[in-house]
Amino acid sequence: MPLVTRDYEGPACPRCHARLTSDWLHSGTVICPDCNKPFEATAFKPPSRQIEVVSVAAALTPDGANACANHARNAAVTNCSRCGLFICSLCNMDIGTGPYCPSCFDRLRSENALQPAATRFRDYVSMARTSMIAGLFFSSMFLGIPFGAVSLFYGRKGFKQLREEGRSVTGLVIILIVASLEIVGGLVMIAVLIGALMIMGKK
Amino acid sequence: MTPSPRKLLGRNVRMMSRESVYETADAIEVESREGYEVTRKRVLYEEVLLVTIHRAVGVPFVVSTALAAALFGSIALILLSLKLESGAITFGVFALPFLLACIFRLVMKVDSVTVFGKRSKAVMRFTVRKRRAREVYGRICARAVEVQRAMVPREPEPIAVDEPPLPPDVSAP
Numbered sequence: 378m379p380l381v382t383r384d385y386e387g388p389a390c391p392r393c394h395a396r397l398t399s400d401w402l403h404s405g406t407v408i409c410p411d412c413n414k415p416f417e418a419t420a421f422k423p424p425s426r427q428i429e430v431v432s433v434a435a436a437l438t439p440d441g442a443n444a445c446a447n448h449a450r451n452a453a454v455t456n457c458s459r460c461g462l463f464i465c466s467l468c469n470m471d472i473g474t475g476p477y478c479p480s481c482f483d484r485l486r487s488e489n490a491l492q493p494a495a496t497r498f499r500d501y502v503s504m505a506r507t508s509m510i511a512g513l514f515f516s517s518m519f520l521g522i523p524f525g526a527v528s529l530f531y532g533r534k535g536f537k538q539l540r541e542e543g544r545s546v547t548g549l550v551i552i553l554i555v556a557s558l559e560i561v562g563g564l565v566m567i568a569v570l571i572g573a574l575m576i577m578g579k580k
Numbered sequence: 581m582t583p584s585p586r587k588l589l590g591r592n593v594r595m596m597s598r599e600s601v602y603e604t605a606d607a608i609e610v611e612s613r614e615g616y617e618v619t620r621k622r623v624l625y626e627e628v629l630l631v632t633i634h635r636a637v638g639v640p641f642v643v644s645t646a647l648a649a650a651l652f653g654s655i656a657l658i659l660l661s662l663k664l665e666s667g668a669i670t671f672g673v674f675a676l677p678f679l680l681a682c683i684f685r686l687v688m689k690v691d692s693v694t695v696f697g698k699r700s701k702a703v704m705r706f707t708v709r710k711r712r713a714r715e716v717y718g719r720i721c722a723r724a725v726e727v728q729r730a731m732v733p734r735e736p737e738p739i740a741v742d743e744p745p746l747p748p749d750v751s752a753p
Binding site for chain 2 (some may be wrong): 499504
């Protein structure tokens with residue numbers, strides 16, 4: 378059964394989770410109107426983000442101005458990296474991966490091709506770590522080889538994931554070394570066992 | 581794109597969820613884990629509405645650890661009354677960590693820092709490091725103030741208008 382979670386509705390009492398109206402949003406000690414318990418708070422009034430949109434008429438230069446493909450009155454500031462469409466600053470979906478028009482952005486996001494826009498992903502490093510630990514536990518049963526191989530497989534994916542996020546790979550390198558040793562250890566154990574069987578067979 | 585480096589601010593470990601909260605250049609990043617699936621959300625500094633800090637006992641934790649301690653402790657006492665010392669010691673050892681955890685929580689309590697944004701929130705809980713909780717609270721507030729102040733469009737400076745020189749007096753002889 379999936380866990381039922383409440384949607385986020387805005388600032389609430391951190392103790393009883395009762396919704397706080399704007400009257401209760403102030404800095405200092407706030408006493409919750411619902412549970413009557415105090416908490417310390419700092420309130421902010423974030424300014425709305427201003428996007429500068431230049432009209433085609435205002436942007437007219439001797440070279441002329443290109444109009445946005447979606448907003449005919451707005452001057453284009455760039456073009457989409459994927460389809461080349463001229464787009465204004467309202468349509469420019471740039472999250473550090475280059476300018477994209479809204480439709481290309483949606484498509485790339487649904488294909489999980491935009492890493493910074495990904496909100497749900499698989500943690501391959503944890504999978505590699507778990508396989509490595511399982512391999513250590515079952516190495517005496519020759520299962521170090523398959524578990525080590527699985528750990529290497531997920532480790533390779535995890536390495537790519539960490540590199541894309543710019544995070545340290547030191548922990549993963551240790552996991553990969555142990556997984557490699559599990560495989561080598563397993564192969565050595567099999568070789569020793571075969572050798573012992575052959576010697577016993579000769580006798 | 582090279583993502584901005586992030587720094588672990590705190591965690592929020594509860595019975596059913598495990599969250600890690602990181603600080604990045606422009607937002608607070610929350611990673612919730614369900615098995616091997618990670619869900620990532622961000623609370624942008626430019627959208628922070630309220631930052632709170634409070635200290636609470638955490639009733640579910642105290643009740644669950646007290647119940648576990650009481651269960652194992654009562655079994656240990658029953659076995660002790662039946663003169664089964666080894667069994668009583670075993671169950672006593674089982675009960676001890678729960679009892680210690682319960683007492684520790686009652687004494688120390690837990691500090692929670694909550695950041696409410698326009699679309700999402702981040703929660704960090706600190707059981708031992710109280711100073712760290714205060715430090716994180718101050719740090720988030722300072723960063724939010726800095727980012728939101730930078731967003732406010734500056735008023736253009738008034739242009740200094742010099743008095744134009746008067747034309748030479750033509751009527752003078």
